[in-house]
Amino acid sequence: MNFELTAEQTGFARSLDDLLSRADALAVNRAWAAGDRDPGTRLWSRLADLGVTALATEATPVEMCVAFEALGRYAVPGPWIESAAYLPVALPAANLSESWATVAMPYALDADVVTDVYAIVDAGLHQASAGDRVTSVDPSRHLFEVTAGEPVEHGDLDAAFDLAVLATAAELLGAGERVLADTVAYVKQRTQFGRAIGSYQAIKHQLADVRIALDFARPLVFGAAVDPSPRAVSAARVHCASASRLAARVGLQAHGAIGFTDEYDLSRWLLRIQALQSAWGTPAFHRERVLTSLLDAR
Template sequence: MKFELTSDQRDFMSALDGQIAAADPVAANRAWGEGDTKPGEALWERIAEVGVSGLLIAEEDGGLGATPVELVCAFEILGRHAVPGPWIESAAYLATALTGPERTAIADGAVATVAVPPHTPYAVDADVAGERYFVADGALKQADLGDAVSSVDPTRRLFSVTAGAAVDHGDLDAAFDLAVLAASAELLGAGERVLDDAVTYVKQRTQFGRTIGSYQAIKHQLANVRIALDFARPLIYGAAMNPTPRAVSAAKIQSAEAANIAARVGLQVHGAIGYTAEYDLSRWLLRIRALQTAWGTPAFHRERVLASLLASPSSLSPSK
């Protein structure tokens, strides 16, 4: 089966990319990590106006009534720009899990976050979110803000939360899978950005009178990144067309691996400058590191794929 984005989907990605790029997302990311969330909140409003926060919400509830494919399109762009804020939690998980007025508020652009232990035990950016939620005993509950917890990515600030009163909710398993899918797409976008920046850098950096991009070893490393990302993309978009647990987990495994390869190679070709917090590359390296284990570790998702395969013996049999 051949899958291609429609012209509307490509136009949506292009429009979103332009909206975000015009707002200096790297500066917003850096400020967010330093505790100044105002630029990031302004960027949130800008993105919400395009409809990202309400993509999965029905039109009668104030959303766009889009499909998971459009969600993946949006989150690939969010990852490419390292946009700060609890977008996965709001636009993917809570947009699916909530019902009633709370869901309409998400569609209108409200900032909300959620903790879903054990895979997401802390609530991202809970101090900025107007509404906080916690999943406990199979139910979605309102949550009270707790203490800050250290995070590998300072732009994904973690907070403990305590469960309060239960709220009406929909299918929490489906919401989890869509959050995993959004995280996978964001990893893909981040990996693509690192690759683009690495290619640009090796064309400019000279050593021994030659650009380092002319060396065969560098070309091979960058080609490996390209291949890894190209293998991840169809898994992500395929899972968006049919978001079963097995497909979603497979997408998360491959996107985390591909983004990790991109981060490692990107850091290597940049050399010592890549380690510095002042250099923009660090924005994506830290985001990739954080998202690799967010919404389920690679080990969890591998176990879920294996369990699904073993539960369907026919899927292990060679075709005749």
């Protein structure tokens, strides 16, 4: 099957890339982590104007994956998966294109800046209120405990969950691609013993392994977008988590200790990748989901 994007989808990807590069999304990430939400809120409005918040209900999962790969590539902060992937399907009657909302899984992301907080209780969706903040490995992800309240009418929560999982996979893919691109640029410039470190075979082989891992993950993401079955979605999630984790490990090894310092940009993607490893289901959960589906199909 051919997973090449159409001309319209490629144009949409270029528009997102242009907007996020001009918006200095990394500065937005740093401001969000420091508690300054205004740049992130302004960026959310610009992305909403481009249609990103309506993709879950007004476009196909392919366009949604294009958008979330860009969000991951630029480390855009905010409850995007919750507000633009999960809740539009979980609450089809609600108008979520005008405001942010979040849902606890099990903690609520950025519950202090959204208009509505929800929690999943006994396979149902409930209104919730934010409690104490919980420390996240990614400083741009502000997590909160919640207290569930009254139940609300909801749509297909299983379909909403699968779309959120797919969005997480696409965001991991985008983050992994950014780490690889930045690492390749770094090893071409960094010299040791009079040579660029990228000229050493050991570095080349590790970067090639990352390139292969990401190239194998990408068709799984867009294959699941074309046919978003639970098995396909979980398989994409597993491979994107693995590929992005490999990109983060190799990127850190190539950069050395500087790569993990707060002042160095790479750390933003390393921490985002680490935080997303367990978001919307751990790799172990999704592997079991794939295995169960395969066994049931025998």
